[in-house]
Amino acid sequence: MQRGPNSPAYKMKYTCMKHRNGCERKRAVMGAFLDTYMLLCVYFILFSFSSSLPSSCKLRRKFHLNEMYKPGDVVLGGLFEVHYTSVFPERTFISEPEQPRCKGFDTLGFRHAMTMAFAIDEINKNSNLLPNVTLGYSLYDNCGALIVGFRGALSLASGREEQFLLEENCLGTPPVLGIVGDHYSTFSIAISNVLGLYRMPIISYFATCSCLSDRKRFPSFFRTIPSDAFQVRAMIQILKHFGWTWVGLLVSDDDYGRHVARSFQSDLAQSGEGCLAYLEVLPWDSDPNELMRIVHLIKISTARVVIVFAHEIHMIQLMEEVARQNVTGRQWMASETWTTASVLQTPHLMPYLSSTLGIAIRRGEIPGLRDFLLQIRPDQHDNNIYGNNMCRFAPPPAGWVEAGGELCTGQEDIEHVETEFLDLSNLRPEYNVYKAVYALAYALDDMLRCVPGRGPFSGHSCATLQTLEPWQLVHYVQNINFTTPFGDQVSFDENGDVLPIYDIMNWLWLPDGRTKVQNVGEVKESAKGEELILDEDKIFWSFESRKPQQSVCSESCPPGTRMARKKGEPECCFDCIPCSEGKISNKTDSMECTSCPEDFWSSPQRDHCVPKKTEFLSYYEPLGIFLTTTSLLGTFICAVVLVIFTYHRSTPMVRANNSELSFLLLVSLKLCFLCSLLFMGRPSLWTCQLRHAAFGISFVLCVSCILVKTMVVLAVFKASKPGGGASLKWFGAVQQRGTVLALTCIQAAICTAWIVSASPAPHKNTQYHNDKIVYECVVGSTVGFAVLMGYIGLLAILSFLLAFLARNLPDNFNEAKLITFSMLIFCAVWVAFVPAYINSPGKYADAVEVFAILASSFGLLVALFGPKCYTILLRPERNTKKAIMGRGTTKS
Numbered sequence: 001m002q003r004g005p006n007s008p009a010y011k012m013k014y015t016c017m018k019h020r021n022g023c024e025r026k027r028a029v030m031g032a033f034l035d036t037y038m039l040l041c042v043y044f045i046l047f048s049f050s051s052s053l054p055s056s057c058k059l060r061r062k063f064h065l066n067e068m069y070k071p072g073d074v075v076l077g078g079l080f081e082v083h084y085t086s087v088f089p090e091r092t093f094i095s096e097p098e099q100p101r102c103k104g105f106d107t108l109g110f111r112h113a114m115t116m117a118f119a120i121d122e123i124n125k126n127s128n129l130l131p132n133v134t135l136g137y138s139l140y141d142n143c144g145a146l147i148v149g150f151r152g153a154l155s156l157a158s159g160r161e162e163q164f165l166l167e168e169n170c171l172g173t174p175p176v177l178g179i180v181g182d183h184y185s186t187f188s189i190a191i192s193n194v195l196g197l198y199r200m201p202i203i204s205y206f207a208t209c210s211c212l213s214d215r216k217r218f219p220s221f222f223r224t225i226p227s228d229a230f231q232v233r234a235m236i237q238i239l240k241h242f243g244w245t246w247v248g249l250l251v252s253d254d255d256y257g258r259h260v261a262r263s264f265q266s267d268l269a270q271s272g273e274g275c276l277a278y279l280e281v282l283p284w285d286s287d288p289n290e291l292m293r294i295v296h297l298i299k300i301s302t303a304r305v306v307i308v309f310a311h312e313i314h315m316i317q318l319m320e321e322v323a324r325q326n327v328t329g330r331q332w333m334a335s336e337t338w339t340t341a342s343v344l345q346t347p348h349l350m351p352y353l354s355s356t357l358g359i360a361i362r363r364g365e366i367p368g369l370r371d372f373l374l375q376i377r378p379d380q381h382d383n384n385i386y387g388n389n390m391c392r393f394a395p396p397p398a399g400w401v402e403a404g405g406e407l408c409t410g411q412e413d414i415e416h417v418e419t420e421f422l423d424l425s426n427l428r429p430e431y432n433v434y435k436a437v438y439a440l441a442y443a444l445d446d447m448l449r450c451v452p453g454r455g456p457f458s459g460h461s462c463a464t465l466q467t468l469e470p471w472q473l474v475h476y477v478q479n480i481n482f483t484t485p486f487g488d489q490v491s492f493d494e495n496g497d498v499l500p501i502y503d504i505m506n507w508l509w510l511p512d513g514r515t516k517v518q519n520v521g522e523v524k525e526s527a528k529g530e531e532l533i534l535d536e537d538k539i540f541w542s543f544e545s546r547k548p549q550q551s552v553c554s555e556s557c558p559p560g561t562r563m564a565r566k567k568g569e570p571e572c573c574f575d576c577i578p579c580s581e582g583k584i585s586n587k588t589d590s591m592e593c594t595s596c597p598e599d600f601w602s603s604p605q606r607d608h609c610v611p612k613k614t615e616f617l618s619y620y621e622p623l624g625i626f627l628t629t630t631s632l633l634g635t636f637i638c639a640v641v642l643v644i645f646t647y648h649r650s651t652p653m654v655r656a657n658n659s660e661l662s663f664l665l666l667v668s669l670k671l672c673f674l675c676s677l678l679f680m681g682r683p684s685l686w687t688c689q690l691r692h693a694a695f696g697i698s699f700v701l702c703v704s705c706i707l708v709k710t711m712v713v714l715a716v717f718k719a720s721k722p723g724g725g726a727s728l729k730w731f732g733a734v735q736q737r738g739t740v741l742a743l744t745c746i747q748a749a750i751c752t753a754w755i756v757s758a759s760p761a762p763h764k765n766t767q768y769h770n771d772k773i774v775y776e777c778v779v780g781s782t783v784g785f786a787v788l789m790g791y792i793g794l795l796a797i798l799s800f801l802l803a804f805l806a807r808n809l810p811d812n813f814n815e816a817k818l819i820t821f822s823m824l825i826f827c828a829v830w831v832a833f834v835p836a837y838i839n840s841p842g843k844y845a846d847a848v849e850v851f852a853i854l855a856s857s858f859g860l861l862v863a864l865f866g867p868k869c870y871t872i873l874l875r876p877e878r879n880t881k882k883a884i885m886g887r888g889t890t891k892s
Helices: 007-018 021-050 106-126 145-159 185-198 228-242 255-271 288-300 312-325 368-376 429-446 472-477 622-645 659-679 685-719 727-731 733-757 782-805 816-838 841-874 883-889
Strands: 056-058 066-072 072-079 083-087 099-104 135-141 163-166 201-202 221-223 248-251 273-284 305-309 331-334 357-361 481-483 489-491 501-509 516-525 527-536 560-563 574-578 600-602 608-612 613-616 759-764 772-778
Touching: 021 163, 056 622, 066 106, 072 106, 072 145, 072 368, 072 727, 106 368, 106 429, 135 145, 135 273, 145 185, 185 201, 185 221, 185 255, 201 228, 221 429, 228 305, 228 357, 228 501, 228 516, 228 527, 248 255, 248 288, 255 288, 255 305, 305 312, 305 727, 357 516, 368 659, 368 759, 429 472, 429 481, 429 489, 600 782, 608 841, 622 659, 659 685, 659 733, 659 841, 685 772, 685 782, 685 841, 727 883, 733 782, 772 841, 782 816, 816 841
Parallel strands: 072 135, 201 221, 248 273, 248 305, 305 331, 331 357, 613 772
Antiparallel strands: 056 163, 066 135, 083 099, 357 501, 481 489, 501 516, 516 527, 560 574, 600 608, 759 772
16 A cells, blocks of 8 residues: 555645645635534524424434444444545535535544544443443544534434434433544534533544633533643743744644644743744645745744644645755754654655654554454445444545556455554554543443432432433543553543643654654653653754754853843843943843842952952052061161160260160150051951050150150250259159150050040951952041041140250250251151041052151151261260360350
8 A cells, every 4th residue: 555645645635635725715714604503503403302293303404424333322422534625515505415525535534433443342341341331433524624523513412313202301312422523623613612502521632722621611522632732831841951942933824723823922921931033824725925935934034943833734835845945954843733744754855854853642552453453344335243334435536546556345454564554653643532432431430330319410319321411421521530551541630631741752864764753752741740851862863963953042141241132122132241340140141140249249251259359558569568678677777776875875975865765765766667567467456456556655655755855955955054953853864754654645545545435447448449348447536546646746846846946056955956857857747648648548548657657757767866876986086075065165
């Protein structure tokens, strides 16, 4: 038997579908008056009941339909596509001979119908399920046309007998209690709209439109295939797994496609996992210009992933145009309607479709089905061993038999022939048919096991086969829960949807030219939610990289940047903006940059926070080394001068200038040099407190010594005059020490009060630099600092004034010139210090203060002790009492 796209059967099906314009336009026309037609059909049924005799009902008319029938205690109905097209006469409401003719035998559709027959036969042989009840079936062919399928549904609901007796008021068990089918969503919508009024249970094995989950509109509709809502979510899960955020969507122009489009757009937006680059509707009439436009859009789009929710015929038309335009490098994703379509797996199309990923109906295994199919012998007789009357092959149309071919008689042995009919390796729709039949059977079984007085109906009553109404069976169907021999659980939720599960398929193009569709995972609803399981090692990728394609509108924003949407474009299209200073993003595709903590700053890459650089006057930096060296040098010089003065303490130069105060002054200067070291290094509480206290006390001690020396000079000069000797009693050694101590204690008291009331403390200052922490000592109390500095300034000014007044005294008494010069240097340094200190940031403020300390200390050291050391060391002849006194006499 020839198969594939070149087979006569397929050519006929393709030709019909390609020119299905007439059929589909009739469907479109029917859409306008479908409601009227439905009401007329219902009217026919109701009229037959109301106009009949009290004891019988009579059909107003009888449809001519292809039927398979087997009697039983309970009859189940079925609607299948055994033929895939119909030829309609020009008028819709026609006389008996002018019925539509069904054409194009659909092997798989016939296998679906035979699966229902097998399931019923298997149930009848099962003593544990429906014991003492025989199931029958009444199966109709919808011929791929809505009007035919609708007629079949009405025939199942009303029966085929011209006249039949009913109980009083035309009540009684209907001809069938439940229907398995229909195949298409559009057909199921139309049928359920009418039969749902009578709560006739309908279980579809292939209708996936999410609109059928509307319980108010379809109260008795169930299905054993997941709805498109779950299929859409499954697709989005796959997109998320591979990072495909920029995709194209193609849908068919029917209820199936339109509902998928709405659902996909809504769910994709809610998930935030991607955007649609385009959404196109595939035309039913295969308009070449429209197909050319759609394929050109696919070709120029930056989206590398194309998702198609459409029927096989749409895909064939689409892929023919894809091949013509040579659109390669696209990752196709298939809906369940064409995932396993062998007609697309041809050498002509596989260069474009290889590596396709698709959602497929759950595959199952049905033991015994093959043997059942092998025993079917459809022929020209009314009956066969299975009692399937009206199951026959009509003579083919003229010209259909190929040259040299022979007509099939129905008696051929096909067991050892490779045929599509017996290829049971991928039982997918058949598995759903099998589950649908068993769902009705288990519902009936539960109903028959009902204990009177404990039933679910009014007065806790139970239903019986003699009084059973369809709505009562709906109650039991809603609550069924069983496990198939394949191990899958079957139950319906409140919307009539089965527990969803899909297989994920991958198309391989083998080196020898053959194709293979393999299972690479599954997606299902579980207690954990929607669960995606993929075996990526098995997935075949046809691209050069042998890896999944990248399909994004904009490349991912790396850490250190944030996404900024492009104006007027979908949210998946964005620019990557670097984070500003002090902010970071540490993950890909960050929407916002986050600020670093206070003590941290952004790295150069802006992808993590790093501790801020700390800045303080360090001993190890060049400036710190210089100041430290200078401080130690000054201390060393003070020590040398102290040694010189100690060694020459008996000489007139040392003794004549109040040697005790000179020694104390040298010690205080040494302390001044050393206290500058407290201003360097990382500030701590004790260094902040000690630095200003040591500085203040050291300088007050130094200036106090100078002040007392100046006062002593003035007192000695005054005492040298007649009657001035009494003034010296106030400037003895004890008084000098006491004055220095008192003046120093005042500064110590100021420092103590300052530290106790508002202590200086270390502070992390971030105001100077955003990326640095400046460690500094805040003064705590500005008043305390001002009083400390003011007290030093007061003593310095007083010393300067007294020395200035004594500058013209005779040389033998006069150290005042040196004191005046030293105080002038001291005051100049500290007057310049104030504005420089205020305007210097961070560590430079400390450097300015250290410089002021060192400069003023060196000024005092050099001005006061430089000339004396010069005389002591280099002019020893002048270091005699006679020289000192003589110089003084001469001057006088």
